[in-house]
Amino acid sequence: MFVINCPYCGERDQQEFKAGGEAHIERPKQPTELSDDEWAEYLFMRKNIKGVQFERWNHAHGCRKWFNMVRDTSNDEIKLVYKMGEKPPLE
Amino acid sequence: MSANLRVKSSEYIDETHRVSFKFNGKTYYGFKGDTLASALLANDVHLVGRSFKYHRPRGIMTAGSEEPNAIVQVNDNTNRTEPNVRATEVEIYEGLEASSQNCWPNVNFDIGGINNLISPFLPAGFYYKTFMWPASFWEKYEFFIRHSAGLGKSPTEKDPDIYDHRNIHCDVLVVGAGISGILAAKNAAKNNFKTLLIDEKNELGGATIYQDKEFNKINNQGSSDWIKKEINELKNISNLExxxxxxxxxxxxxxxxxxxxxxTDHLEKKNKNNKVRQRLLKIRAKKVILATGALERPLVFNNNDRPGIILSTAVKKYADYFGVKCGEKNVFFTNNDSAYESALCLHNKGIKVDAIVDIRDNSNSKIVKAVEQTGIKIYWSHTVVDTNGYRRLDNISIMRLSNDGMTVTGKRINISCDCLGVAGGWTPAVHLFTQSGGKLKFDEDNNVFxxxxxxxxxxxxGSCNGNFNLKEIINELSIKLKEFLKIDQTDFDNIAIESEEETSKRNIWLLPSDKAIGKTKPFVDYQNDATAKDIKLALREGFRSIEHVKRYTTTGMGTDQGKLGNMHALGIISDTAGVKMGELGTTTFRPPYTPLTFGTIVGRSVGEFFDIFRRTAMNHWHIENKAEFENVGQWKRGWYYPINGETMHQAVQRESKAARESAGILDASTLGKIDIQGSDASEFLNRVYTNAWSKLAIGKCRYGLxxxxxGMVYDDGVTTRLGENHYLMTTTTGGAANVLGKLExxxxxxxxxxxVYLTSVTDHYATASVCGPNSKKILKKIIPDLDLSDENFPHMSFKEVKINNIKCRVMRISFTGEHSYEINIQASFGKALWEKCIEAGKEFNITPYGTETMHLLRAEKGFIIVGQDTDGTMTPIDxxxxxxxxxxxxxxxxxxxxxxxxxxxxDRKQLVGLLTDDPNIILEEGAQIVSELKQNPIQMLGHVTSSYFSPNLNKSIALAVVRGGKDMMGKKLFIPMEDKTISVTVANPVFFDEENKRLNA
Structure with a gap:
């Protein structure tokens, strides 16, 4: 059970949060221009990394804000949390 | 009680307080402070259970939570019965009843014992190999296997006890209150860390409180006396719990x-009632100090499982702590110095120790010398090759070990004994450390992870970190604590410690016998009856991974999770396969360390609190009017309202007819309601719904998908435009929370x-839906000022009105196909509104109807229910x-x-209507649909999603999803059921009032 540092509320128990899958997958602005394969790439394809992964999380039982998290899936270490719209760290 | 098995009084046993208890129906006596195990041993009861597979007699082996054999059923035939309880952990109390498991008809004569005789035919994987063929016989085999297996009986009555949860936040958590844990907790608390110290026993101090005073000294005092002083001081530290x-x-x-x-488990029955039995502590600690100690290992030799074969430190604990001798003729079998401390303890208490069998060729440590001086015979370089005695150990045979430890030589020597204390070294209890994700390393010198x-x-x-001698433990603890807690000093930096150092080591995972291994029974996992032989067989059959060998042989898979034998299993695999132990790794340690009761896990979340119900403002009216309820999401919804003993079918038929012929009323409060505001609200709706919203006029409603x-249908509902930048969206009852989450x-x-701003207002409004040809007249009575003409208030529009000065929102929308109104009012007035509608509707026989009738009425109209007619694979086109x-x-x-x-x-599955050829047959929802009966294999075209008998059409109707169904209008299909085949015809899903005339009737 993680302790997650919500960028709006501070440290809270994982129970208050909902995981929302891989981060930084932007919805295409012009979906109708895309081929089936390109649309499928957006719709279905997700990474499942053992190691450092960028994820979306929602403080569902708190401020209800979505935010981003950098987490090492091999040991669950949360390296960083940052707000939606902020740039992902390069490392 | 056989008084002669009690040795001189122990300070932990209150001999003035006699306690009676029953074991296997017979009454025994023990003292306050006894465990069930110590009390049984004091009564000379060693045989307490039978093993799982061979049903071999088994006795008490340990004095702690690692016990594999002495697992008992407590309080059988009562509502407090509990299986698989370790007798070594049960504190006795007046009236305790316990009984043996795994035996029938009783522990002394067990029919399953025949498995022991036929054991050559029951090797590892026996069940996998034997019961595979023919496959159709599995059910017959299973019956017998299930009956001969099983650990204890689960209770059949409701648990009368109360359980609880508590959250604890602390700076430092110390697990284990042996000497390391006590010193760590004391120093953490004294340095202003909010500290929690936890121990599984009822006394603090671990093994130190009965440690040998001669060979373990702190500040020239016996370590056991010194630690007692420390324990007393703990009680006065304020921030230590x-x-x-x-x-x-x-x-x-x-x-x-x-x-x-x-x-309360240790309390008499009369003191248990109305108290919390067990509490689950949910601890979030900033820092954790694990001082979980070490478990003594047994040795693996032929017939090492007989009652009377006990871990050497357990023999010592029973004598020292409980004042009980485990036997009259004691022998120890060891590969290290621990057994000598136990032997000396027994000797000093006047308990006879006949011999020590040691696989090492010598040891020069002081304690060994001290034992030699007592005259106890020591057999160096010897091993036990066999043991005898069926229900209790009677004698052992020993032989000289070869230099390489692989064989035995010379003559058998028989030693008569009724207790054999075995000492195979120590296994640090790293279970919690690995559960937390910690990685282990293998220490080849001491054969420990x-x-x-x-x-x-x-x-x-401490010893869970591989430090086994007092001096080493305390010195290293001081260094580690200072670094971990960032403190300058501890209060035990300058104490003088004397303790015994081990000088000689020898470890043999599987000790040889003079018999071929195939003829021996060297148990590795006592509870699951896995022997070294089974492990070798698994390796011969090609298993290599430790995880696979574990599952094939079931080693380590009992309720004790192999706390005693896992290391030997690894060692034997390593020796046999020629792989280093460090490279083998270990099996995964999983929670719980010791079994938990379900009660503890669920705590107070039982009965109506298991899953909290939501109830509408009208709920009391539904109860008073004898509604049957249905669970929808977390809501309790009125299902139907039977009168005069009606069946569900009768009630629903009556309600459905009434709603179409005169008036019906439904509690629609549970539908999700989301208030949407903001200058981009229209654009937002355009993006989330499939249809267009920009042109919806203020005061109008629209159905949205x-x-x-x-592309799959997710939710639906009517959204009303309340103002220029203000909408009220309704969602399905079950989908409300998810829809809000998705929109956010x-x-x-x-x-x-x-x-755009979203606010959930589901709970803020109560909704009564009045429908039927007389609904308009009822509305007129409730809201006389409102012009209900189609011109002023047409279908799919909304009005803000007042009823008795209370603001309401009235939508003229319909899920039944009838002329109908939904009145939304502040939830606290919900019941009053409902009663007002009922009162006003009386002259029109207004009929309350529940979800079942609602489903029937909408099915007559072919309206879908998301989640019933759709399943996440249906597009709007489908x-x-x-x-x-x-x-x-x-x-x-x-x-x-x-x-x-x-x-x-x-050829996707598409929604169609189905009409049965016989209008009286009602299809089963979920029934499969086919077009050909003689196909092999038969091709499923789809299934029935909704099915009812329509009282308004006087025939059965159904909705279904059928492959390519759109183009099958009028086609005959079949629904094969268990006892008959039903013929159906594909029809338009709108069965009733296709022209929607009734909406404006």
């Missing part, structure tokens, strides 16, 4: 630990530029709802997916 009888079950990431606190990489802010100290990005997700992440998908809009959620090659296939 101590929990005894508390076992840490799980250590999760981020220093989150779960512990079970036992509060030790903590290596800590995954969180924690340390392991929401898709997932994959898109607003925050994909379209943050939109000026549902024949093309009309609601805007062709003009550039984009909305899921639009692109409607043009994927897969979603455009003609």
């Amino acid at each position: 101590i929990k005894t009888r508390t076992s840490v079950a799980a250590y999760h990431g981020y220093n989150y630990l779960l512990a079970r606190e036992n509060l 030790l903590p290596n990489k800590y995954p969180s802010d924690q340390i392991s100290v 929401m898709l997932n990005e994959d 997700d898109y607003l925050q992440t994909e379209w943050p530029e939109l000026d 549902l024949q709802m093309d009309w609601i998908v805007s062709k003009k809009k550039y984009d909305f959620i899921g639009k692109r997916s409607l043009y994927r090659s897969d979603t455009m296939r003609e």
